[in-house]
Amino acid sequence: MKDSTNTKQLVLIVDEATAETAQLIKVLGDYQIKAELRADNEEAYSYCVQHPPALLICEIKQENIDGIALLQRLREHNLTKSLPVVIAARVPELEERLKILHLDIDDFISKPYYPEEVAVRVDTILQELERHMGSSQREHGFTGNLEDMNLMDLIQTLELGGKSAIIHMMREPEEGHVYVLRGEVVDASLRDLGAEEALQNLMMWLHGHFDLNMLTFQRPRQINKSTRDLLVSGSQRIHAYKERANQLPPMDSVLARGGNEGLETLSDLERQIWALLSKPQPLRILISACRKDELRVLEAVQELLARGVIVSRAGSADSPDILTQNIMMRVSHAKEINKDPYSRIASFFKRGNGEKKKPSLMNEIPPVENQLTGPAAITQKIHLQRGDLLLIRQRLLSQ
Amino acid sequence: MALSISLKLDIIRALLTGTAMEPIIENLRANDILSVHRFVWEKTLEFGIKTRGRHFPQEELQSRLRSISQAQISRGCPADLKNCQLYDCYQQQPECMRAMALQQIEAMCSAVQDYLNV
Amino acid sequence: MQPLLEAGGIQRVGEIVIVGPPGAAKQPFLSALCPQVEITNQDIILGYLPIHDELMLYCYGISYGQGFAWDLVGRKMLGYIVIFDWFDDTAFAGSKEIVEFTASYFSAPFIIAADLSDRPLPIPESAVRPPIGLSTMSKFMFCRSSKPASVRKVVITLLDMLIEKLE
Numbered sequence: 001m002k003d004s005t006n007t008k009q010l011v012l013i014v015d016e017a018t019a020e021t022a023q024l025i026k027v028l029g030d031y032q033i034k035a036e037l038r039a040d041n042e043e044a045y046s047y048c049v050q051h052p053p054a055l056l057i058c059e060i061k062q063e064n065i066d067g068i069a070l071l072q073r074l075r076e077h078n079l080t081k082s083l084p085v086v087i088a089a090r091v092p093e094l095e096e097r098l099k100i101l102h103l104d105i106d107d108f109i110s111k112p113y114y115p116e117e118v119a120v121r122v123d124t125i126l127q128e129l130e131r132h133m134g135s136s137q138r139e140h141g142f143t144g145n146l147e148d149m150n151l152m153d154l155i156q157t158l159e160l161g162g163k164s165a166i167i168h169m170m171r172e173p174e175e176g177h178v179y180v181l182r183g184e185v186v187d188a189s190l191r192d193l194g195a196e197e198a199l200q201n202l203m204m205w206l207h208g209h210f211d212l213n214m215l216t217f218q219r220p221r222q223i224n225k226s227t228r229d230l231l232v233s234g235s236q237r238i239h240a241y242k243e244r245a246n247q248l249p250p251m252d253s254v255l256a257r258g259g260n261e262g263l264e265t266l267s268d269l270e271r272q273i274w275a276l277l278s279k280p281q282p283l284r285i286l287i288s289a290c291r292k293d294e295l296r297v298l299e300a301v302q303e304l305l306a307r308g309v310i311v312s313r314a315g316s317a318d319s320p321d322i323l324t325q326n327i328m329m330r331v332s333h334a335k336e337i338n339k340d341p342y343s344r345i346a347s348f349f350k351r352g353n354g355e356k357k358k359p360s361l362m363n364e365i366p367p368v369e370n371q372l373t374g375p376a377a378i379t380q381k382i383h384l385q386r387g388d389l390l391l392i393r394q395r396l397l398s399q
Numbered sequence: 400m401a402l403s404i405s406l407k408l409d410i411i412r413a414l415l416t417g418t419a420m421e422p423i424i425e426n427l428r429a430n431d432i433l434s435v436h437r438f439v440w441e442k443t444l445e446f447g448i449k450t451r452g453r454h455f456p457q458e459e460l461q462s463r464l465r466s467i468s469q470a471q472i473s474r475g476c477p478a479d480l481k482n483c484q485l486y487d488c489y490q491q492q493p494e495c496m497r498a499m500a501l502q503q504i505e506a507m508c509s510a511v512q513d514y515l516n517v
Numbered sequence: 518m519q520p521l522l523e524a525g526g527i528q529r530v531g532e533i534v535i536v537g538p539p540g541a542a543k544q545p546f547l548s549a550l551c552p553q554v555e556i557t558n559q560d561i562i563l564g565y566l567p568i569h570d571e572l573m574l575y576c577y578g579i580s581y582g583q584g585f586a587w588d589l590v591g592r593k594m595l596g597y598i599v600i601f602d603w604f605d606d607t608a609f610a611g612s613k614e615i616v617e618f619t620a621s622y623f624s625a626p627f628i629i630a631a632d633l634s635d636r637p638l639p640i641p642e643s644a645v646r647p648p649i650g651l652s653t654m655s656k657f658m659f660c661r662s663s664k665p666a667s668v669r670k671v672v673i674t675l676l677d678m679l680i681e682k683l684e
Binding site for chain 3 (some may be wrong): 403404405407408409411412413416442445446449450512515516517
């Protein structure tokens with residue numbers, strides 16, 4: 001018995017009943033893949049549109065089989081337009097090869113074949129599909145770390161794909177939401193800030209966690225600026241925020257009250273910070289606790305530190321409260337299930353929402369990865385995001 | 400069998416410069432010859448489409464390939480086939496297959512050179 | 518002096534490698550691509566292409582066989598370009614040797630760029646436009662190392678392969 005996860009998946013073979021196909025059905029059975037045979041175009045078409053199989057293995061030309069015509073019809077039907085197809089045939093004539101290239105096939109196996117090889121390839125395709133379907137049905141989105149991918153990156157990605165999503169942002173001890181409809185940011189919520197201010201503040205969250213749910217929703221538009229404008233101003237604010245933060249102690253350092261001089265001259269915000277420091281707090285928590293525009297809070301903290309009204313102390317703050325612990329736990333859980341946000345994101349957009357993946361052409365050339373033979377084959381990690389690559393491309397084009 | 404990139408590079412250079420393909424492929428094994436045949440075939444179509452348009456006439460190329468196939472049969476095909484089946488003969492008649500594949504590859508190279516005016 | 522990204526920025530850096538046999542036009546290629554080019558004391562050519570305050574493309578130009586931290590750069594490079602003189606048989610043989618090494622060790626996409634310099638293309642231009650696919654991760658194309666537009670086209674092709682890979 002072979003190890004397979006495709007229990008009870010049904011595959012339709014469109015070919016003549018021969019010893020070869022009988023053997024293939026038997027071997028597929030060893031992989032827990034049930035297979036049925038149809039030796040006629042019409043029968044195969046009716047079968048597929050009535051009970052779409054998990055995958056179709058199709059001959060191109062036999063007595064009652066015209067595989068290309070069958071595939072063309074199946075691709076026009078709503079139920080079967082994304083049906084995975086493996087062509088198993090003699091190497092076709094010139095015209096047929098050209099036609100096949102346009103039929104979105106998933107694999108091509110030339111006859112005579114080894115049934116074992118066909119079964120392995122079919123099993124691989126089915127497992128890949130199952131993995132994809134499983135993840136998108138379970139989550140309809142992805143989670144990730146804001147240090148790897150911040151809100152700007154997420155919005156840019158959604159904008160490029162014209163996608164709709166609600167992004168749930170978590171940064172201890174706070175949470176916020178951003179609503180993106182067909183690539184446009186329509187609303188955001190954080191504390192009691194207005195939508196645009198909430199968005200601007202959430203854009204500056206460069207650590208913490210996000211949970212992106214792909215869905216369409218009904219929500220009155222609260223943000224009227226174009227996404228492009230929002231991204232530009234967000235980028236400027238992040239820059240200003242980081243510049244300011246670089247002049248302050250680290251975010252985890254604890255701030256406490258310093259001297260009492262000049263308290264009467266404090267602004268409202270500065271007075272609020274003073275009040276919040278009745279108990280020493282990490283800078284990160286203090287910023288959230290102020291519930292104001294974070295750039296302004298940083299400016300006020302810098303001013304208070306410069307005047308000695310507050311000081312940065314070594315040591316740690318008190319234990320986090322229940323809310324903080326809860327969020328930390330969720331973040332840690334999400335991190336655990338999401339080690340590689342980029343591959344998750346890439347796979348989501350690649351075959352998401354019923355879209356047909358690009359066909360792997362009948363060309364037998366394997367990707368270079370499969371040819372790695374060196375003693376220390378090095379796997380590539382792309383550190384830039386798609387948006388960055390597009391920017392570089394744009395820059396080169398515009399020169 | 401996947402061809403190495405450097406072998407593909409050799410083939411591309413031969414196609415683009417009109418130099419002989421034989422020295423590149425004469426020592427390859429039968430299954431590699433088959434892979435070269437496929438690669439050259441793909442590139443022949445690619446160059447044909449690029450230089451003569453998407454629906455460029457392929458009849459001449461097809462008839463050249465078929466005539467090689469017919470000639471092979473007339474030389475006494477041991478498999479007694481009505482049509483020479485290049486890929487079917489890979490295991491049963493590797494030498495016969497090899498001879499025909501080489502001739503077809505040369506024919507395709509010649510077609511590419513026509514397309515490119517090399 | 519190496520131009521640094523502005524302090525406090527997000528600081529994203531992409532890296533590509535331009536490698537060729539000795540004598541290949543790596544320096545003209547990089548000079549045509551980058552506004553600033555340096556040659557290190559290990560004869561590695563470094564080109565900097567700033568995209569904006571927080572994003573920069575680093576381009577390394579190296580000769581195959583010279584000391585180069587392939588193990589470090591290879592892991593994070595976006596991709597690489599193998600450049601050689603199309604009219605030089607020895608350079609062509611050298612480029613094959615390079616590809617055999619790089620394709621065995623790295624999974625990054627790459628372009629094999631046949632440099633024509635100022636000589637005419639010996640075949641119709643339409644035949645090599647768009648570039649010729651060698652595998653899902655590699656393409657062959659002609660370029661003119663001294664012409665910025667031609668060099669940019671090579672890099673754009675590499676970027677397109679990467680973008681497609683991410684999709």
